[in-house]
Amino acid sequence: MDLKTAEAHVRDLQNLLNQYSYEYHVLDKPSIPDAEYDTLLRELIELEEKFPEMVTPDSPTQRVGGTILEMFEKVEHTSPMLSLGNAFNEADLRDFDRKVRQAVGDNFSYVCELKIDGLAVSLRYEDGIFVRGATRGDGTVGEDITANLRTIKSIPIRLREPMTLEVRGEAFMPKKSFEALNNAKLERDEEPFANPRNAAAGSLRQLDTRIAASRNLDIFLYGIGDAGNTNAASHSEGLDLLDRLGFKTNKERKKCANIEEVLEYVEGWVEKRPNLPYDIDGIVIKVDSYEQQEQLGRTAKSPRWAIAFKFPAEEVVTKLKNIELS
Numbered sequence: 001m002d003l004k005t006a007e008a009h010v011r012d013l014q015n016l017l018n019q020y021s022y023e024y025h026v027l028d029k030p031s032i033p034d035a036e037y038d039t040l041l042r043e044l045i046e047l048e049e050k051f052p053e054m055v056t057p058d059s060p061t062q063r064v065g066g067t068i069l070e071m072f073e074k075v076e077h078t079s080p081m082l083s084l085g086n087a088f089n090e091a092d093l094r095d096f097d098r099k100v101r102q103a104v105g106d107n108f109s110y111v112c113e114l115k116i117d118g119l120a121v122s123l124r125y126e127d128g129i130f131v132r133g134a135t136r137g138d139g140t141v142g143e144d145i146t147a148n149l150r151t152i153k154s155i156p157i158r159l160r161e162p163m164t165l166e167v168r169g170e171a172f173m174p175k176k177s178f179e180a181l182n183n184a185k186l187e188r189d190e191e192p193f194a195n196p197r198n199a200a201a202g203s204l205r206q207l208d209t210r211i212a213a214s215r216n217l218d219i220f221l222y223g224i225g226d227a228g229n230t231n232a233a234s235h236s237e238g239l240d241l242l243d244r245l246g247f248k249t250n251k252e253r254k255k256c257a258n259i260e261e262v263l264e265y266v267e268g269w270v271e272k273r274p275n276l277p278y279d280i281d282g283i284v285i286k287v288d289s290y291e292q293q294e295q296l297g298r299t300a301k302s303p304r305w306a307i308a309f310k311f312p313a314e315e316v317v318t319k320l321k322n323i324e325l326s
């Protein structure tokens with residue numbers, strides 16, 4: 001095979017494998033059997049070993065680097081990663097709604113989302129290529145964990161359009177992966193993780209990327225850092241853009257016309273929460289229109305246009321049950 005043909009074949013394989021990975025990990029709709037994916041990946045690895053100059057950062061072979069980092073560099077976020085004010089009951093939610101209506105009137109919608117219980121991260125893409133990923137840190141400065149985030153298969157290493165933007169999301173460990181990891185730790189007489197959030201944070205703060213790669217982490221993206229250079233006019237349009245670009249967003253989100261619909265959504269998920277394959281610790285309620293978000297503004301640390309309804313912690317319920325039983 002001459003260089004030109006090899007080059008074309010490598011690009012085709014890289015594009016094909018990235019597409020298959022997107023179908024499997026983002027759409028959850030694989031179009032080929034795993035064995036075929038593995039065969040194609042092995043073929044690409046062999047070709048890239050033969051022609052190392054053809055290895056590019058967006059090749060699917062570059063997800064798990066061999067390097068062990070010395071430490072994590074500090075990263076300043078282009079726009080702050082805000083935290084959320086909390087609501088614990090219906091009165092708190094109605095209070096939030098009253099303040100929103102005071103500021104923007106009655107003509108607006110909310111978007112309700114599951115509040116994923118993981119580690120908030122920011123992903124930066126330049127011309128569609130994943131260039132940097134960081135923890136939220138204190139909201140202004142986080143840690144560069146790009147190498148570890150690259151190992152999360154649902155994070156695209158190349159977008160479906162060559163956009164430059166920063167997106168935010170919650171990296172998490174699915175419940176099944178958490179149970180398997182803790183069973184393995186118990187077998188090795190190691191200290192198990194207390195919950196999937198700690199396990200996800202601990203995995204992404206590993207200096208050895210092979211450990212992060214072994215932890216079956218996943219992610220849901222929930223926002224755009226700087227929606228300025230997109231033509232999305234609302235949060236829901238922003239999330240649809242993230243879907244088009246190839247990101248994994250949580251499909252349980254719902255547009256609500258008023259606080260009554262929000263309360264109904266929250267009520268529904270109190271029941272359904274235990275059946276989810278990942279932990280959630282509440283529901284995030286956001287005013288949809290970007291213009292109205294601007295009007296509402298923010299405090300030093302959290303937006304006035306969003307609030308988190310917090311569920312009572314599941315562990316507390318378990319402990320209470322144990323007390324009653326004993």
Ligand SMILES: NC(=O)c1c(N)nc(OC2CCCC2)nc1O[C@@H]1CCC[C@@H]1O
Pocket residue numbers: 082083084113114115116117118120136170222223284303306
């Ligand atoms: N954990 C989540 O699922 C989640 C979400 N679905 N949506 C947001 O929206 C941001 C945008 C502006 C303020 C919060 N934040 C989330 O989590 C954040 C990360 C840091 C504090 C909150 O937990």
